[in-house]
Every structure is written in structure tokens, then in C-alpha cells.
Amino acid sequence: MLKSRKEPGDVIIGLEVHVQLNKLNSKLFCGCSPKYHDAEPNTHTCPVCLGLPGALPVLNEGAVVDAVKVALALNCKIEERTLFYRKNYYYLDLPKGFQISQYDYPIAIDGKISVNGTGGGERHIRIRRVHIEEDPARLVHKGPIECSRYSLIDYNRSGVALIEVVTEPDLRSPKEAREFLNVLRNILEYLDVFDESLEGALRVDANISLAGGTRTEVKNISSYRGVEKALLFEIVRQKNLVRRGIKITQETRHYDEKRGVTISLRTKEEEQDYRYFPEPDLVPLGVCNRIDDIRESLPELPDTKRQRFVQQYGISEYHAKVLTSELRLSNFFETVASEIDPILSATWIADVLKGELNYRGLGISAFPPKHMIQILQILRGKNITEKSAVQVIRTILDRGGEPADIIKQKGLIKVEESTIAKAVAEAIKENPAAVQDCRNGKNEALHFLMGQVMKKTHGRADPNIVNKLLKEKLQCT
Amino acid sequence: MNVSEAKKRAEDESVEEVVTSLFDNIEKSELNAFITLAKESALKEARKVDRNGAKGALGGIPIALKDCISTKGIETTCGSRILKGYVPPYDAHVVERLRAEGAIIIGKTNMDEFAMGPSTETSYFGPTKNPHDLSRVAGGSSGGSAAAVAGEGVPIALGSDTGGSVRCPASFCGIVGLKPTYGLVSRYGLIAYANSLEQIGPFACNVEDVALLLNVIAGYDPRDSTSMDKKCEYTKELRDDVSDVKIGVPKEFFGEGIDEDVEKAVWDGIKILEDVGASYTEISLPHTKYSLAAYYIIAMSEASSNLARFDGLRYGLRLGKDEDWHTTFSEIRAQGFGEEVKRRVLLGTYALSAGYYGKYYLKALKVRTLVKRNFDAALKDVDVLITPTMPFPAFKIGEKTDDPLALYLADVNTVPINLAGVPSISVPCGFSGKLPIGMQIIGRHFDEGKILRMAYTFERHAGVRC
Ligand SMILES: [Zn+2]
Numbered sequence: 005m006l007k008s009r010k011e012p013g014d015v016i017i018g019l020e021v022h023v024q025l026n027k028l029n030s031k032l033f034c035g036c037s038p039k040y041h042d043a044e045p046n047t048h049t050c051p052v053c054l055g056l057p058g059a060l061p062v063l064n065e066g067a068v069v070d071a072v073k074v075a076l077a078l079n080c081k082i083e084e085r086t087l088f089y090r091k092n093y094y095y096l097d098l099p100k101g102f103q104i105s106q107y108d109y110p111i112a113i114d115g116k117i118s119v120n121g122t123g124g125g126e127r128h129i130r131i132r133r134v135h136i137e138e139d140p141a142r143l144v145h146k147g148p149i150e151c152s153r154y155s156l157i158d159y160n161r162s163g164v165a166l167i168e169v170v171t172e173p174d175l176r177s178p179k180e181a182r183e184f185l186n187v188l189r190n191i192l193e194y195l196d197v198f199d200e201s202l203e204g205a206l207r208v209d210a211n212i213s214l215a216g217g218t219r220t221e222v223k224n225i226s227s228y229r230g231v232e233k234a235l236l237f238e239i240v241r242q243k244n245l246v247r248r249g250i251k252i253t254q255e256t257r258h259y260d261e262k263r264g265v266t267i268s269l270r271t272k273e274e275e276q277d278y279r280y281f282p283e284p285d286l287v288p289l290g291v292c293n294r295i296d297d298i299r300e301s302l303p304e305l306p307d308t309k310r311q312r313f314v315q316q317y318g319i320s321e322y323h324a325k326v327l328t329s330e331l332r333l334s335n336f337f338e339t340v341a342s343e344i345d346p347i348l349s350a351t352w353i354a355d356v357l358k359g360e361l362n363y364r365g366l367g368i369s370a371f372p373p374k375h376m377i378q379i380l381q382i383l384r385g386k387n388i389t390e391k392s393a394v395q396v397i398r399t400i401l402d403r404g405g406e407p408a409d410i411i412k413q414k415g416l417i418k419v420e421e422s423t424i425a426k427a428v429a430e431a432i433k434e435n436p437a438a439v440q441d442c443r444n445g446k447n448e449a450l451h452f453l454m455g456q457v458m459k460k461t462h463g464r465a466d467p468n469i470v471n472k473l474l475k476e477k478l479q480c481t
Numbered sequence: 482m483n484v485s486e487a488k489k490r491a492e493d494e495s496v497e498e499v500v501t502s503l504f505d506n507i508e509k510s511e512l513n514a515f516i517t518l519a520k521e522s523a524l525k526e527a528r529k530v531d532r533n534g535a536k537g538a539l540g541g542i543p544i545a546l547k548d549c550i551s552t553k554g555i556e557t558t559c560g561s562r563i564l565k566g567y568v569p570p571y572d573a574h575v576v577e578r579l580r581a582e583g584a585i586i587i588g589k590t591n592m593d594e595f596a597m598g599p600s601t602e603t604s605y606f607g608p609t610k611n612p613h614d615l616s617r618v619a620g621g622s623s624g625g626s627a628a629a630v631a632g633e634g635v636p637i638a639l640g641s642d643t644g645g646s647v648r649c650p651a652s653f654c655g656i657v658g659l660k661p662t663y664g665l666v667s668r669y670g671l672i673a674y675a676n677s678l679e680q681i682g683p684f685a686c687n688v689e690d691v692a693l694l695l696n697v698i699a700g701y702d703p704r705d706s707t708s709m710d711k712k713c714e715y716t717k718e719l720r721d722d723v724s725d726v727k728i729g730v731p732k733e734f735f736g737e738g739i740d741e742d743v744e745k746a747v748w749d750g751i752k753i754l755e756d757v758g759a760s761y762t763e764i765s766l767p768h769t770k771y772s773l774a775a776y777y778i779i780a781m782s783e784a785s786s787n788l789a790r791f792d793g794l795r796y797g798l799r800l801g802k803d804e805d806w807h808t809t810f811s812e813i814r815a816q817g818f819g820e821e822v823k824r825r826v827l828l829g830t831y832a833l834s835a836g837y838y839g840k841y842y843l844k845a846l847k848v849r850t851l852v853k854r855n856f857d858a859a860l861k862d863v864d865v866l867i868t869p870t871m872p873f874p875a876f877k878i879g880e881k882t883d884d885p886l887a888l889y890l891a892d893v894n895t896v897p898i899n900l901a902g903v904p905s906i907s908v909p910c911g912f913s914g915k916l917p918i919g920m921q922i923i924g925r926h927f928d929e930g931k932i933l934r935m936a937y938t939f940e941r942h943a944g945v946r947c
Contacts, residue, residue, distance in 0.1 A: 051571050055790050057564070057672040058551040058573060060705050092786050092833070096806060101789020155806075279833035281842060284677035284783055285668075286706050 014215035015239055017181050018173035019231075022207045023192060024139060025070050025165040026199055032138045032165035033061030033104065040160035041202045045144070053163030055099030060285045063088075067136055067165035070197045071111050072291060072298045074167055075134040077191045077305055080115030084292050088136075088283040093276055096155055097140040099162060105137035107280045111291070117191070119183045122176065129184055130172040139164040139204070161204060173211060173219075178235035181210065185228050186329075190306045193331045212238045218252040222266050225259045234259040238266050309334055317346035326354040332368045333358070339373040344380045352380060352393075360397055375400055378407045389466060392416040419461045421469055427460040428473045442478050450474065482634040484690045487542055488535075496527040496541040496585070503543055503587060506633045512610045512619070514628040516548050517556045518588040526585045537583030538697055544579060545629040545638040548589040549596055550681065551670035552576050559672050560592040560604035560622075563817025564797045573670020574705065575639060575681050575698045582697045587635065590625030594819045595788065596641060596674040598622050599649050599891045600881070603821040608878050611653060613915050617875040620650030623684070627654040630684050637694050638684040643675050644776055645870075645895025647682035648907035652870035652919025655909045657691045657936065658684045662927045663902035664709040666695075667702030673787045675780035678899040688908065688937040692716045695929065711927040718930035719937040724758030726935060729863030733769040734894050740873040746911030746918040747869045753942050754867075754935065762863065766855040768848065769897050775848035776896040777889060778832050778841050784822075785829030793817065824885065849900045856901040860925045865935055868894050870907040870919030894921065904929050908936045910943060 026038050034052035051059035075082055089107040115131030141162035145152035169188065175181045189206070192198055198205055207226050212235060213219035222238055225231050238257070245252050257266040304312070306328045313324035313334075327337045327350060340349045357371060364370075383393045388411060399410050411417060431453050432439055441449035457470045482490075490499050500523050507515060523543065530541040546552060549559045551569040553576070558564040572580070579586065593603040601609040601624030609624040611617040612632025619628040623640025627650030630638050640647040642660035651658025660682045671681055683694035692715035701710035730751060735744055755761055793799055793813035794806070800816065803809050818826070832841040859866065872894060881888045898905040903926055910920035920939070924932035 051569075054795070056551075056569065056571070056796075057557075057559070057567070057790070058549075058569070058668075058670040059571075060669050062704055062706050090786050092789060094789065094792075094810070096794070099790060099795070101792070102786050277835045279786070279830065279835075279838075281782060281786070281833055281838070284675075285673075 015176055016173045016213050016215055016219070017175035017178070017235060018211040019169075019171045019175065019181060019184065020209040020211075021169045021185070021188060022166050022209075023074070023169065023198055024202070024205045025067055025167060025197055026202055026205060027197060028064060028066045028070065028165055030064055030066075031163040032064050032067050032136070033163055036163065038164040040164075043160055045156070045158035045160060048160040049162070053099075054159055055101075055162075061104060061283070063286055063289065064165060068111070068289065068291060069294075069298055070165075070195070071134060071136045071167045072295065073195050073302060074169070074192065074197060075112030075115065076295075076299055076302060077195055078112075078115035078117055078131045078134065078169065080112035080131055080134055082112045082291060082295050083109055084290060085109060086111045086289045086291060088286045089280045090283050091137075092279040095140070096157060097143050097162070099141060099159065103138060103140065104283050104286070106135035110135035117184075117187055119180065119187050122179050122183075127174075127176075127180070129174045132170045132172050134170075135168050137166050137168060138162075139166050142204070173213075178232040178239070181235055182228055182232040185231060187306075189228070190329060190331075194303055194305055196303070210235055210238075212242070214239070214242050214246060214252075217242070217246070218254045220252065220254065221256045222259050223256055223269065225261075227261065230259060230261050233264055234266055237264060241266065313337075317341055317350065319347055319350040323350040323354045326358060330368065336368050336371075336373050336376070340376045340380070343377045344384070348380060348384070349376075352376070356394060357397060360394075360401055364401055366401065370401060371397075375407050382407065382411065386418060386466065388416050388418055389464060391463060392418070415462070416464060418466055419464045421473075424457065424461060424465045424469055425473055427457045427465070428470065428477060430460060431456040432477055439478060450478075482636050483686045484539075484542055484636045484693060487636045491530075491535070491541050496530045496535070497524060499541070500524055500527040500543055500585060500587065503634055507588070507629070510633050511615060512612060512628045512632050513607055514590055514609050514619075514625045514633055515545070515588045516558055516560065516591050516604075516606050516625070519552075519555050519586055520588075522554070523585050523587045530583065530585070535583060537581065538693065539579065539637075540583030542584050542636055543587045544584045545588055545590045545626055545635045546576070546586060547592050547623050547626050547638070547640045549592060549641055549672040549674070550576060550589075550639060551672065552586060552589065555586065555589060557589060557672070558605070559596070560594040560601075560606060561791075561817065561819070561822070562605040562798055563791045563793065563813065565605075566798070567796045569670075571670065574667035574702045576670065578697050578700075584637075584697075590623070590629055590638065592625055592640075593622035593646075594822050595672070595784070596622040596643055596646055596679070597784070597821050597825055599645065599888060600876070600878075601625060601650070602878065602882055603819055605819060610878070611875045611916075613655060613917060614875065616877055617916070618653065618878050620653030620871070620875060622646040623658075624650045624653075626684050627651055627656060627658065630654070630686060631656045636685065637690055639694070639698070640682055640684055641671055641674075641679050642682045642899065643679040643780060644892045644899050646679075647684065648870045648895050648905060648919065648921060649891070651684060651907040652909075652921075653875040653917065655912075655917025655919075656684055656686055657688050657906065657908050657940075658682060659691050659695065659906045659929070659933075660898065660904060661695065661699065661929060662711070662904040663899075664707050665699050665711055665904070665927060665929065667700075667705040667708045669702055669704040673783070675783040676787070677783060678776070678780060688906075688933060688940050689716065689719060691906070692719055692933050692937075695933075699929075709927070713930060715929060715933055718934050720934055721938050721941050722758070723754055723935055723938045726754075726759045726865060726931070727863040728754060728759050728761035729764040729859055729866045730761055731764050731766045731769070731859065731866055731868060733766050734868035738872050738890065738893070739869060740913065742911075742913035743869045743871070743873060743918050746913070747867070747920050750910040750920045750939060750943060751867055754939055757938060757942055759935075761867075764859050764863065764866075766852075766859055766897070768851040768855050771848045772852050772897040772900055773889065773893055775845040775852070776892070776900055777828075778845035779849065779900075781825045781829030782833045782842050782845075783829070785826045785833065788818075788822065788826055791817065821885070852897055852900045853902070856897070856903055856923075860903070864924070864928075865932055866923040868921045868923070870894060870921040874913045874916035874918055898923055902926065904932060906932050906936050908939055910939070
């Protein structure tokens with residue numbers, strides 16, 4: 005029997021991703037700097053972002069340009085006329101009692117990006133809308149929130165520009181949601197609109213339902229890993245309810261990152277009425293006449309770069325994908341590939357260096373491209389073995405230093421063929437039994453002899469040459 | 482005292498003398514025109530001018546400011562208990578302009594709480610009295626500023642006008658008051674009641690001083706997105722000549738509820754202008770009758786949102802007993818806001834809430850568009866419109882406080898102008914007994930020059946002065 009398209013148990017996920025435009029020179033509606041992360045609390049404030057009586061918002065044009073860039077990169081349709089609204093609700097972190105956001109007439113709608121589907125193949129995820137809004141202040145608690153006797157409010161974050169990217173419910177698994185975030189983050193990094201390493205740079209609300217069922221919303225997940233974990237938890241929770249015949253209630257839930265669980269915040273009945281209405285202090289905005297200029301200013305995006313890498317450098321799709329997954333990594337590759345054979349570069353950077361970096365939790369900036377070029381040059385000149393090259397990379401990452409010095413200090417220069425021949429002769433002389441086995445066609449014996457030669461040459465012999473010489477001497481096949 | 486008299490006295494005696502005698506007047510006065518006096522800083526400024534000589538267009542001229550205009554270092558309460566003790570850390574744009582031109586801020590004037598009302602009776606600090614009859618209101622919501630000019634000898638003052646709040650008290654107190662075109666004067670630092678409607682406007686005893694003050698406060702400000710670069714030299718527009726002006730008289734503004742004396746005084750005024758060369762025609766603004774309803778829905782909706790920030794957490798009223806923030810916050814608002822403010826916040830919240838937004842708020846916006854079109858069409862055929870400012874002279878304190886709806890009706894002739902965003906000036910045009918009557922001259926967008934010239938010409942020929 006064919007599976008119905010949405011049989012109960014199918015997972016449906018939609019995401020709302022808040023991205024802080026923390027690279028701008030000022031906040032969304034005032035001149036204060038959004039680069040508050042290392043600052044004392046409440047030092048990046050003014051009457052506007054403190055919501056003092058009489059202060060008025062003035063739109064930061066740079067935020068609009070960034071939002072249009074993101075929308076274009078997500079293949080959205082930019083709206084001709086865009087409007088700001090007041091979203092009215094009371095909360096401690098909201099100094100005006102409302103948040104200036106977009107409601108009807110967001111800056112862009114109807115986009116899509118493709119991600120690798122969990123079951124293989126590309127999947128298109130539709131983007132419902134992209135809009136601009138201001139970030140609230142930050143509440144700080146002494147100790148855990150439940151035990152804190154008071155909340156401290158830091159208004160440094162208040163008024164920082166955010167864009168919100170809202171997907172259609174097109175994602176089908178927590179892994180796919182994470183994959184979507186990776187693709188989005190990659191695009192945002194290329195556009196240079198945010199620094200994801202900073203507090204609050206990216207926050208996610210997720211809607212989850214089992215097909216046909218009621219959906220719940222999990223709010224304020226602030227890490228990529230958290231999104232996958234929160235979604236997994238929520239799916240298991242919902243499935244368990246269904247299995248026990250309990251109705252899922254439409255509600256908003258909070259994700260507790262430390263405990264890895266979601267907790268009910270409020271149910272549908274209490275859902276807020278935000279009393280949206282157009283912000284009278286800001287005039288409607290037309291961006292049409294600037295779209296072409298902005299489009300032209302867009303940098304090469306990950307997809308395009310990946311295709312170019314395959315075509316221009318002849319490297320594999322897989323390598324191209326790894327190398328373009330981070331902007332700085334792709335730049336690193338291009339720097340190296342301009343000096344060294346691109347295919348060799350790609351292999352060493354994507355397979356070896358990236359793995360060593362990941363293992364140490366380091367970024368590509370931890371490794372200077374000139375060192376990679378040097379190592380590959382020495383390797384290509386057959387002066388060190390691949391194994392030694394890996395050793396050099398590891399040493400640089402662990403202790404620093406120049407490749408040439410490390411090779412010298414560690415004596416990694418590849419041994420001459422005559423030295424290898426000498427070691428081969430010794431190995432044969434010292435291991436008659438193995439030699440006999442080898443002549444009888446036992447492969448393990450050949451390997452054993454090779455190991456002996458490598459030992460004598462301290463691993464600096466080229467395995468190909470060792471193999472060749474052994475076979476010549478033993479005349480085995 | 483007008484500006485040239487103040488200048489003369491300052492030359493003959495000193496600025497310090499002028500300011501000191503003003504404070505004497507105010508302190509002796511029963512009008513309750515001021516909430517806060519900035520005596521120390523004003524006298525210091527005055528002595529500085531006496532030492533260094535007067536600089537700027539308003540060098541050494543004392544000015545009173547409505548208490549919803551933010552002044553750095555001077556308490557600003559908006560006539561509300563909830564803002565008691567709030568000292569803004571910054572100056573409003575107009576205050577920066579005034580200081581730059583040498584004006585001396587003598588204090589903050591009484592007003593309807595958060596500018597809500599046509600009588601200055603909703604002020605937490607008690608009503609302001611009418612200088613012409615102490616048992617009557619001075620008008621609102623800028624009643625304190627108008628009474629200070631009319632009754633206490635302050636040469637110039639600023640108010641704000643959301644639905645008539647400058648023109649109403651100007652009319653009731655017998656002085657000149659102007660509501661500029663929306664966008665001409667920056668609202669930066671004006672504590673908002675209804676952002677899309679309000680403008681800061683000047684008061685003075687005569688048209689010339691109003692023009693002089695407008696010269697100073699008008700002009701582009703990058704901190705207000707609705708601000709426009711449309712300023713001109715208004716004092717240069719003041720010529721005794723209206724021969725090129727076509728006046729339109731909209732019949733809807735002379736309708737039911739209008740006082741006989743008022744109607745007669747305004748018609749007499751129109752006649753005077755006709756006698757000196759202007760022509761007039763009767764016209765119609767058919768959507769005027771919906772203006773009041775639309776105005777109140779828009780104003781209250783915006784107010785409900787604007788007033789959400791007043792929670793006592795960061796500034797203003799504190800009650801000293803802190804419970805969880807919901808309770809503390811509710812308690813502060815319950816005690817900090819007066820009845821009229823609560824009424825309007827609740828009505829505004831209701832009008833914006835899901836399910837009613839389309840029925841009320843969106844409809845009000847549609848009416849607003851129609852009213853605007855009425856004005857645009859009318860002002861294509863004629864240069865200015867003339868109407869009574871208020872349908873009646875100043876009423877008795879307490880007379881209408883029990884009936885909010887009757888009070889709202891008082892704004893019937895002024896609110897359509899705010900919906901349309903056009904400029905409008907109220908000039909004294911006669912008396913009903915001892916109570917002044919105001920005539921309203923409405924102009925095209927940014928055509929302040931023309932309505933000031935009309936008012937100036939009228940003032941010279943009608944001879945009604947404060
Ligand atoms: Zn700021």
C-alpha cells in the first residue's frame with residue numbers, strides 16, 4: 005500500500021529566525037552603536053533606545069540595505085512599499101511598551117532556498133517573508149531565573165536591528181531544520197551582515213506539528229545545536245501524547261537549553277493581541293529604486309561559488325561544498341589554489357586541515373594560508389611524506405611555528421632512495437621467515453617487512469619506494 | 482507684554498529686571514498657569530545676557546513652555562502625577578532652537594494631563610483659570626501657556642496642538658496661537674499624545690511675535706522622520722495687504738451648537754478682511770461631520786500605545802512598595818494616571834484590539850483621507866478658510882467635566898485641521914461680554930506665510946489686541 009503523503013507521524017516544521025544586524029554602525033532607530041557586547045551595561049543608550057518620553061525613531065538606512073541584501077540572497081520578492089508597525093505588549097525588556105516591527109507590508113516575501121534533504125537529494129524550503137524589527141533590551145538575572153529575586157535590565161541591546169526570516173512549514177526533520185540554519189548562516193556570513201559569534205546574534209522560534217495535528221511553538225532557541233535538540237524533544241513529546249491518546253494543545257513553549265527540554269509558557273487561549281497599527285513616527289518606505297544597486301553590490305553567494313569552484317578548479321562537488329561552507333575557508337582555499345595545484349589544495353584543505361580544525365574546535369583563521377602553501381610545495385617536491393605533512397599541520401595547530409622549522413626540528417625530510425635500499429636489505433636479512441612467507445605469496449608478510457623498513461627510516465621513507473624496492477628484491481608479486 | 486516691549490524694558494532696565502518682575506507676576510497670580518518655575522536658571526541666564534549683551538533672534542526674551550516639551554534639567558510632567566519628578570536628560574528640538582536664539586526659559590506651563598482635553602481641567606496640578614474671568618477655563622490642553630501670555634505678561638510661549646490645543650486656549654484667552662503644518666516643526670522631545678496629529682505651536686499677544694517665534698522653531702530636524710525642510714522667514718511675510726487673497730467660508734463650521742456672539746464676531750471679522758480687499762465665497766467641506774469621531778479614534782489609539790511606556794520603573798512616580806512587576810506596574814498606573822487619561826487609553830486599546838481594528842481604526846483612517854481631500858479640494862479654489870476657532874467662549878470650570886462627550890464636541894471646529902495636517906491660526910476677533918472670541922484662519926500645507934499675513938492685516942484693522 006502506498007503511504008499517504010501526510011500520514012500521522014510525519015513531522016512538519018517551520019522556523020522564524022531572528023538575525024541581529026550587529027555589524028551596522030548604529031542601532032535600527034538611533035545613533036547608538038550596536039557593538040555593545042564587551043561594554044558595561046547601559047552604556048550604549050540614548051533617549052531613543054531607552055524609549056524616553058518625546059524621543060522619536062529615525063530609520064537606519066543601512067539596516068534596510070542589509071535586509072534587502074538578505075532577501076535577495078533568499079530569492080525573495082522585494083515589496084514596492086514597506087511599512088513599520090507598532091507591536092504593543094508589556095514586558096520588562098521593552099522600554100516603550102511596544103516594539104517597532106513590520107506586519108502587513110514586510111520588506112520582502114516569497115523566497116526559497118535549497119538544502120540537502122535528510123533522505124538525500126535537494127529540498128526547496130520556501131521563505132514566507134523577511135522583515136525588519138528592533139531588538140528588545142536584555143534581562144539579566146543573578147543566578148537561575150527561578151531563584152532570582154529581581155531582574156536587571158541592560159538596554160545596550162535595546163533597539164539593535166534584527167531581521168526575521170520566516171519559512172513556510174516545509175522542513176521535515178530536526179536535522180533538516182539544522183541544515184536549513186547552516187545554509188542560512190552561510191549566506192548571512194557571505195553577505196557580511198552579522199557576526200554570529202556574538203550574544204544574541206541568531207535566535208530561532210520553531211513551529212512543530214505531526215501531520216494533521218495541532219502545532220506548538222518553541223521560542224527563543226539560541227544555538228544551532230539547540231534547535232535540533234529542542235525539535236527532537238518536542239517531536240518525541242508530541243508522539244508520546246498521541247500514542248497515549250492525549251490531545252496536543254496549541255501553545256507556546258520555552259526551550260530550556262541546560263536541561264534540553266521544552267516547557268509550556270502559555271496556551272492559545274491566552275495568546276496576546278498585539279494591537280498592531282502603523283508606526284506614526286515613521287513614514288512609508290519605497291525601496292524599489294535601490295534594488296538594482298543593492299543587487300549589484302551583492303557578493304558571490306555560496307551556491308554560485310560552489311559551482312564556480314567545480315568549473316574553475318576542476319575539484320569535486322563534495323570538496324567544493326565543504327570549501328564554500330564558510331566564507332573564510334573558501335578564501336583560504338583560493339589563496340592556496342593560486343599557488344598550488346587546486347585539486348591537491350582542495351584535498352588537503354577540505355579533508356585534512358578541516359578535520360584537524362574541527363577536532364580542535366578551531367576556525368580557519370588559526371592557520372595561515374602561507375603555511376599551507378609551503379607545506380604543499382614541500383610535499384609536491386617529494387621532500388616529506390604525506391604522513392609528515394599531517395604531522396606538520398598538527399604541530400602548527402597545537403604549538404605554532406613555521407613549517408620549514410618544524411620539518412627541520414623533527415627531522416622530517418624524506419630519506420634518500422639509497423638509504424631506503426639499505427634498510428630494505430637489512431630487513432630482508434633480519435627476517436628470513438617473513439621473506440619466505442612473502443615469496444609464498446603471503447601479503448601480510450610483505451606488509452610486515454614494509455613496517456620494518458619504515459621503522460628503520462623513522463617513518464620518513466616514501467612508502468611507494470619501499471614497496472617498489474621490496475618487490476624488486478624479493479621478486480614476489 | 483509683547484516682544485518689543487520686553488526688549489525695550491530690557492534696554493531701559495535689564496533683562497534680570499524683566500525676568501524678576503515676571504516671576505513676581507506669576508507668583509502673585511491666581512491663574513495656576515505654571516507647573517514648574519525655572520527661577521534659578523532663568524535669572525542666571527538673564528544676568529548672563531545683561532553681562533554679554535543679547536544675542537540671537539530672541540536674545541533675553543522670556544518664554545514659557547508647555548509641560549509636555551522636554552527640557553534638559555527642568556522637571557517635565559505632562560500635567561500628570563505619573564511623571565512627577567521626571568527631569569529629562571535632553572532638550573526637545575524646539576528647546577535647542579530657543580536656547581540657541583537666546584530665549585530664556587522661565588518655566589513649564591500647566592496643561593491637560595498628557596494633552597487630553599480642551600480645558601486644562603484634567604491636569605494633576607489643578608485647572609488653569611481664564612485671565613478674563615477666573616471662574617472660567619483657560620482652554621486646553623495648552624491652557625497654561627495661553628494664560629501665562631494673556632494674564633501674566635509672558636511675551637511668548639509654546640504649546641502643542643493635537644486637535645486644537647493651541648488654538649482653543651488662544652481663542653478662550655484672547656491671544657494669537659498657531660498650529661503649524663504637520664512636519665514644519667520637529668516633534669523631537671515633545672511627549673507624544675497622538676503623534677500623527679500633533680504639532681508644537683507658538684503663542685503671543687500679537688501676530689508679529691508668533692511669526693518671530695515660528696522663525697525660530699520651524700525647520701528640518703533629522704531626528705523627526707516626519708520633519709520637512711519647508712521653513713521661510715515668516716516675519717518678512719507680514720504685510721498689510723490681503724487684496725490677492727480669496728477666502729473660503731465652510732458652512733459646516735457654522736452649524737448647530739455655535740454661540741450667536743461667536744458667529745457674529747467671526748462674520749464681522751470676515752467683513753473687515755473683505756473691506757480691505759480680500760474676496761470671499763461660501764464653500765462646503767462635506768466630510769467635516771465625521772471628523773470628530775475619526776479624530777478621537779485615531780488620537781486615543783495612538784495614545785494607548787504612547788502611554789504604555791509609563792510604568793514607573795525607570796522614571797516618574799514610585800510608590801515604594803515593590804511586588805512582582807505586574808502588580809507594581811498596575812498599581813503605579815492606577816495611581817499615576819487621571820480619569821480622562823485612563824478613559825482614552827482604554828478606548829484606544831479597544832479600538833485597536835483584534836476584531837475591532839477594522840471597524841474603528843481603519844475606518845477612522847479612511848475618514849481622515851476623505852477629510853484631507855475635502856481640504857485639498859477647497860484650498861485649490863480659495864487661498865484660506867475662515868471659521869470660528871471655538872463654537873463658544875470659555876465655559877465655567879467644572880461645567881462640562883461630568884460629561885466627556887460634551888467636552889469632546891468643543892473640538893468640532895479645530896480637529897478637522899489636524900486630520901488634514903494643514904496650518905491654522907487663531908486670532909482674537911471680538912468679545913462675548915468680557916470673554917474673548919477667536920477667529921480661525923486655515924491655510925494650505927506650508928502656507929504659514931499667507932495665514933500669518935491675513936492675521937496680521939486683520940489685527941491692524943480690527944484693533945482687537947490682548
Ligand atoms: Zn540609542
